[in-house]
Amino acid sequence: MSPILFYGVPEGCSFGSIVALEWSGLSYRLCRVEMPEMVSSDDYLRINPVGETPSLLLEDGRVISESMTILQHIGARAISTGRGSAQGSEGFDRLNQMLAFLNTSFFKAFGPLWYAFEHPLEPQQKQALAAYGIAAVEKAHHMLERLLDGREWLVGNGPSLADAYFVGIARWNDFHKVVDRQEFPSLHRLYERMQQQPAVRFAHAIEHRQEANSNGGFLGEIDLAEALGLLKQAA
The missing domain is CATH 3.40.30.10 (Glutaredoxin)
Structure with missing residues (x-):
């Protein structure tokens, strides 16, 4: 099997x-x-x-x-x-660190927006959740832009598992229409580069x-x- x-x-x-x-x-x-x-x-x-x-x-x-x-x-x-990289190596630690960031800060930022989309809420509740989510997504994009620091890929010199995970989450911005990705040049280039994979x-x-x-x-x-x-x- x-x-x-x-x-x-x-x-x-x-x-x-x-x-x-x-x-x-x-x-x-x-x-x-x-x-x-x-x-x-x-x-x-x-x-x-x-x-x-x-x-x-x-x-x-x-x-x-x-x-x-x-x-x-x-x-x-x-x-x-x-x-991937062998456990205990520098490459493994860098990959694990980036995956952890994506899994917490980047993924989590979209949580309020998904909750507001998927659940029946009073208008004021929905508005408050949306505002909180938008602020969190903007912050997460700024953080990831700093982590990229002009590099082409999240980890190493080529596409890694972190880039694979990133592209599946980053597209949520297109669904919720939160930020203009072009305001984050390194992140935007990475996203567009991954679309060609x-x-x-x-x-x-x-x-x-x-x-x-x-x-x-x-x-x-x-x-x-x-x-x-x-x-x-x-x-």
Whole structure:
């Protein structure tokens, strides 16, 4: 059995894990999880009791979750590709630090906006949440611009797992229309550069159910019922 990534749509942060798998050269399959309906269903809760994506079902039947864990797992299995680094190395520490920032400050900044979008609220509550979210997103963009400091990539001299995770979150700004990304030149250039990556174009096509051309080890999609059957067999 090849690993199966459970990815959330629309706009799931699992986008970065799809990109990472494409880069890795590992054989893998994908399972689409519609949010919020499927992700909170009893069937998916058997995969991930927290009811979040992404999750990764491994060959031995283990399931791991949380983007940082999945990205580091992929990186550890694909060190030869240059996307990950050995634990304990300077490269690993730099990657882990950047992933931690993206997973907390950058990801978290959009939380109030998503909550206001997804939940019925009184107008004043929605307005207050939106204002808080906008301020947080602006601050996070300023912080990431400083961390980039004019460099082309977040970590090292080429695209890394951090850039894969970044591009899946940064697109939320287009959805919520918070900041003009061009006001953050290094961040803007990174985002546009990532759009040219074949793995990013592949992930976009997968999410939108368009023709998707894999340059990696993609073996096709699988539905949740079939994935649960494989999980049961592996148990």
